[in-house]
Amino acid sequence: MMEKKVLIYDTTLRDGTQAEGVNVSVEDKLRITEKLDAFGIHYIEGGWPGSNPKDDKYFEEVKNLKLKNSKIAAFGSTRRAYLKVEEDKLIQNLIKAETPVITIFGKAWDLHVIQALKTDLEKNLEMVFDTVSYLKKYTNEVIFIGEHFFDGYKSNSEYAVKVLQSAKDAGADFIVLADTNGGTLPNEIEKIIKEVKEKGIKENLGIHAHNDSDTAVWNSIVAVLNGAVMVHGTINGFGERCGNANLCSIIPNLSLKLGYETVPKENIRKLKEVSNFVADLVNLPVPKNMPYVGDSAFAHKGGVHASAVIKNSKLYEHINPEEVGNKRKVLVSDLAGKSNIIYKAKELNIPLDEKDPRLPELINKIKQLENYGYHYEAAEASLELLMRDFLGLLPKYFDLDAYRVLIARRYSDKMPISEATVRIKMENHYEHTASLGNGPVNALDKALKKALISKYPNLAEVELIDYKVRIVNESSGTAAKIRVLIESKDKDSRWGTVGVSENVIEASWQAVVDSLIYKLVKDNTKPVGES
Incomplete structure (x- = not known):
């Protein structure tokens, strides 16, 4: 031997x-x-x-x-x-x-x-x-x-x-x-x-x-x-x-x-x-903090850590993540500093450098939203959309005019029936659609896709695969703010989006909309009317 x-x-x-x-x-x-x-x-x-x-x-x-x-x-x-x-x-x-x-x-x-x-x-x-x-x-x-x-x-x-x-x-x-x-x-x-x-x-x-x-x-x-x-x-x-x-x-x-x-x-x-x-x-998830292979094994959240890792990864990493097939993550949260945002922008191919005068305002906006209840560590798709929108780099695919969700259960029904109605505007034209679903979020997702799919057929590939609800401020009881995290996928990748509101339907709506817009951005889809 x-x-x-x-x-x-x-x-x-x-x-x-x-x-x-x-x-x-x-x-x-x-x-x-x-x-x-x-x-x-x-x-x-x-x-x-x-x-x-x-x-x-x-x-x-x-x-x-x-x-x-x-x-x-x-x-x-x-x-x-x-x-x-x-x-x-x-x-x-x-x-x-x-x-x-x-x-x-x-x-x-x-x-x-x-x-x-x-x-x-x-x-x-x-x-x-x-x-x-x-x-x-x-x-x-x-x-x-x-x-x-x-x-x-x-x-x-x-x-x-x-x-x-x-x-x-x-x-x-x-x-x-x-x-x-x-x-x-x-x-x-x-x-x-x-x-x-x-x-x-x-x-x-x-x-x-x-x-x-x-x-x-x-x-x-x-x-x-x-x-x-x-x-x-x-x-x-x-x-x-x-x-x-x-x-x-x-x-x-x-x-x-x-x-x-x-x-x-x-x-x-x-x-x-x-x-x-x-x-x-x-069907047993890998804990995020598992050494070497966990998603958080090489994640850096604090601004001081992120700044140091950008200069020299050895300062806060015991090995190169690629040696075990993992990757470095610089997280953006209420602890973020300038280095976190710069690193994340580079990772997402968003043009932003440390001398950009808009950078302090962007950092402040992210911290305010995190303080309100948003959580971007598990919703990097929503973070990318936020950054692009703030910097004027997010295409306008459609305008959201209205939505309505009805949940009814008649005496003869075994389960409640969920129906969602959505009205959106594209190119000065309104699409007004309705759809039934297995629940209010599923109904909203189906109605929104139905309204958009004739103009953006690639949205048919999007599938919602996970839905998590968290109470942000538990002491407020039933009036507490709700954070909804949604994970979506297409044939190539997965992404997470987030919504926050005192109303669980509104929080879900935000996360669903972000999920579909992210798909359009990811595919470099041109907005309706653009050649």
Whole structure:
């Protein structure tokens, strides 16, 4: 094995799918497998054969994928205490999966052996040895995980090491130490691994950490610094309870900070792409403040920060965002200074320099609007329209004359009916349209599009995909100001818009109008009447 190479073992498809609220299809699992393989992950744990029809189907289908970098692993446990290994159906299911790697776990905590397995300590050692040695006949590699190893070591160090030794003697290719309850801290990890190595378990060690103490990433890195050559984890740290060790932090920390070889160096630029891809398929959003891959990981809001980053990004960034496929964001808010606005204008291709006499007034206007309740960090499309309008660079596509929303529910209706009427003016001509919708906002959106689409057919591509309502000043009760954030998309991109009012319909109307105008600006659409 090459010096300083760390093998990355991904268990997103097994441990990750045990996270609360996650439910993935076989097709989802196959797509994630292909993505992880292209990224350069060394091992992909596909699931537990025989535990459910979905995993069985996955192991059938995954054979048809032309994987270039990853080995597929089937996961299971040691034989049961009351069965011979060749008679245990769970072991036979692992063999039937026909994977090049089989990963099994065995109890390394004496308390678990006695109370959970209800067997004796010597019998458990036999179960480990029998299972590993038997599986070695049917697959290329067997990886053994000492479940609850660190808790077991603290309870009975001699026995915990005997469990590992049994797996090693049986021919296990890797011995993985698991902090299954996630309660072990980095200083304990270091001390125990050093002692384990002194007791003869030295080669091909791995680490499998859970995040219940919020130290899974650092526990994994400490293990590598003390000789571990395999790291288990999940994309974005998804997993049961508090999650698993987050590979989206472990990989860049090992490769970019410590000089270890993990996935190919050039692929680390795809890290955020992989993070977002997996998050979308398992329907668990990536927290904005997640290191390396979160949307806010390289976001600068304070004016002093923004000014410094523009001069030299190293002043407030520990790496170049592009190294992990992320990007720098300079946010505009009530904390913004001149540097934030200049940076944002440059990013949006809006001609504005620091000597422009309108700049102080623009900054003041944005701060006033933020104070009123507008929130531009999540609505950069509305911010761009505001800046263009203030600087006289926003085309006049139409005039808004009036809108009306009716919500009625007759006695015979199961659900209320929403109807919106919109009147707009284009080229001295009025368009007056009405539309029904699944709610007042949907009705407004449909009515406005109906009025505009004959002149601006590209608006048919716009789809509202998210709608959030926030109370700005909670103490005012039902008279409070409402902030509405809308996310829209077309075939190419997504954008956010915002509206604020004491009336939720008016706030929604503002955000909907901004969404459609932004689409026209983005596409460089000419206003009606212009050639």
